[in-house]
Amino acid sequence: MPAILIVDDEEDIRELISVTLMREEDYKLIEASDGLSALRIARDKRPDVILLDLMLPGMDGLTVFRNLREDARTKSIPVIMLTARGRLEEKITGLELGADDYMAKPFSPKELMLRVRNLLRRTNPNQGGNVIVSGPFSLDKNSLKLLLEGTEIELTSTEFKLLLSMIESPGITQGRGDLLKKVWGYSDRIQTRTLDTHIKRLREKLGAHGNSIETVRGVGYRFLET
Amino acid sequence: MPAILIVDDEEDIRELISVTLMREEDYKLIEASDGLSALRIARDKRPDVILLDLMLPGMDGLTVFRNLREDARTKSIPVIMLTARGRLEEKITGLELGADDYMAKPFSPKELMLRVRNLLRRTNPNQGGNVIVSGPFSLDKNSLKLLLEGTEIELTSTEFKLLLSMIESPGITQGRGDLLKKVWGYSDRIQTRTLDTHIKRLREKLGAHGNSIETVRGVGYRFLET
DNA sequence: CCCTGCTGTGACAAAACCGTAACGATTCGG
DNA sequence: CCGAATCGTTACGGTTTTGTCACAGCAGGG
Numbered sequence: 001m002p003a004i005l006i007v008d009d010e011e012d013i014r015e016l017i018s019v020t021l022m023r024e025e026d027y028k029l030i031e032a033s034d035g036l037s038a039l040r041i042a043r044d045k046r047p048d049v050i051l052l053d054l055m056l057p058g059m060d061g062l063t064v065f066r067n068l069r070e071d072a073r074t075k076s077i078p079v080i081m082l083t084a085r086g087r088l089e090e091k092i093t094g095l096e097l098g099a100d101d102y103m104a105k106p107f108s109p110k111e112l113m114l115r116v117r118n119l120l121r122r123t124n125p126n127q128g129g130n131v132i133v134s135g136p137f138s139l140d141k142n143s144l145k146l147l148l149e150g151t152e153i154e155l156t157s158t159e160f161k162l163l164l165s166m167i168e169s170p171g172i173t174q175g176r177g178d179l180l181k182k183v184w185g186y187s188d189r190i191q192t193r194t195l196d197t198h199i200k201r202l203r204e205k206l207g208a209h210g211n212s213i214e215t216v217r218g219v220g221y222r223f224l225e226t
Numbered sequence: 227m228p229a230i231l232i233v234d235d236e237e238d239i240r241e242l243i244s245v246t247l248m249r250e251e252d253y254k255l256i257e258a259s260d261g262l263s264a265l266r267i268a269r270d271k272r273p274d275v276i277l278l279d280l281m282l283p284g285m286d287g288l289t290v291f292r293n294l295r296e297d298a299r300t301k302s303i304p305v306i307m308l309t310a311r312g313r314l315e316e317k318i319t320g321l322e323l324g325a326d327d328y329m330a331k332p333f334s335p336k337e338l339m340l341r342v343r344n345l346l347r348r349t350n351p352n353q354g355g356n357v358i359v360s361g362p363f364s365l366d367k368n369s370l371k372l373l374l375e376g377t378e379i380e381l382t383s384t385e386f387k388l389l390l391s392m393i394e395s396p397g398i399t400q401g402r403g404d405l406l407k408k409v410w411g412y413s414d415r416i417q418t419r420t421l422d423t424h425i426k427r428l429r430e431k432l433g434a435h436g437n438s439i440e441t442v443r444g445v446g447y448r449f450l451e452t
Numbered sequence: 453c454c455c456t457g458c459t460g461t462g463a464c465a466a467a468a469c470c471g472t473a474a475c476g477a478t479t480c481g482g
Numbered sequence: 483c484c485g486a487a488t489c490g491t492t493a494c495g496g497t498t499t500t501g502t503c504a505c506a507g508c509a510g511g512g
Contacts, residue, residue, distance in 0.1 A: 040227070072395035144445065158469080193471085193474095193491095196488095196491085197471075197472085197490090200490065217479070384458080419461070419462075423501090441500070443469080444499070457509095457510095459506100461504105461507100464504105465501080467499085468499075470498090471494105471495095479489090480485100
């Protein structure tokens with residue numbers, strides 16, 4: 001379930017947003033009324049989207065945003081900025097800084113919902129960009145590690161890229177050429193055992209789950225969806 | 227999310243407090259029923275507030291409090307004392323020793339909540355600015371010193387910046403380039419052993435915790451979250 | 453001015469990683 | 483059942499990346 005952090009100091013606005021969003025989708029909503037706690041929550045909970053009002057007591061909204069973008073833990077979380085209509089300069093600054101979307105208050109509920117949904121669709125496919133989950137597999141792009149049934153498995157960068165290429169399209173066979181191109185950048189058809197070798201090493205590291213990588217004779221390999 | 231340690235030997239009191247606090251805020255609650263485990267938890271988890279009942283089996287509440295204040299790792303954690311109504315002398319002793327607040331049982335839920343909230347608001351901003359805590363590590367931006375398991379470790383300014391850069395985003399790999407940029411201000415990709423050398427020196431000073439700095443081959447380093 | 457501690461650098465060692473060749477095993481069509 | 487094609491497995495050497503060390507420049511304090 002996607003988590004959404006709402007940062008606004010007016011309680012009824014938060015309430016309004018909550019009701020709007022929950023009407024048609026199932027979100028986990030977190031609220032914050034000031035910048036500091038917003039930053040803290042963003043770091044700890046890593047919501048999927050942040051709705052950030054620019055008018056905040058204490059720390060200004062743009063400052064909050066800058067802080068979000070400076071912290072590696074939060075810099076990839078998409079932010080929708082909210083502000084009173086007409087504050088054009090803020091809008092420009094916000095978008096320049098890399099805000100993902102922008103809405104002027106008062107906004108139409110439907111519009112808000114659509115923007116959030118779009119943003120989620122745009123960013124969610126890879127779950128915040130850091131962790132890819134498929135069945136019992138959990139690939140962490142940060143540490144190049146695979147989390148499988150509670151144990152960490154270290155992968156080399158090539159192994160990681162290879163597994164990622166397959167796991168991104170579970171159940172779909174990828175030709176040898178495709179994989180070679182994706183992982184190694186080869187363009188031509190190449191006669192080599194390199195791919196096989198790495199597949200073997202992967203299967204080895206996957207242990208009991210090694211058979212999740214299925215070879216399709218004459219074509220390539222595919223990752224079985226669980 | 228603020229963590230709160232509740233120290234009381236009566237389970238239903240702990241329960242009551244938990245329910246009260248969670249009704250309106252999002253806290254992480256930790257419970258302890260005797261003084262010794264309370265001290266241990268306080269050292270290891272560094273809660274943001276401690277609710278300490280003075281009536282405890284074994285080690286007396288005031289003794290627990292004194293111990294908390296003697297340990298560098300816990301001496302700055304605010305403590306709210308709880309006791310049966312009327313034990314005035316205890317109250318005086320407690321406040322003289324430096325308790326941050328005081329409540330007589332039975333207390334009103336609303337009062338408890340307000341006191342906790344106030345205490346958090348009062349102490350959090352200071353902590354956020356100067357001291358970064360992560361697991362057993364406690365980095366003081368003012369003195370450029372690292373407090374690790376009760377012992378002070380002196381760091382040079384470069385070491386400090388480096389450790390800080392990593393510790394600020396625990397669990398997230400920072401590329402060699404990122405670190406070079408953050409700590410040294412380099413903009414280009416530079417072929418240098420400088421980073422490695424300082425990592426080595428850091429690991430050396432961290433002693434047994436040296437392995438908290440993990441190298442991610444081909445990418446950079448990351449600080450393991452505990 | 454000297455001493456001390458901090459810093460960056462280069463040389464070298466160690467470790468990790470990768471591709472390749474060689475060969476065995478398997479599959480498949482006839 | 484046979485042969486060809488394909489895939490799996492193994493071992494090994496070369497390459498890249500990282501760790502370690504010694505040393506010299508440098509700044510600051512006494």
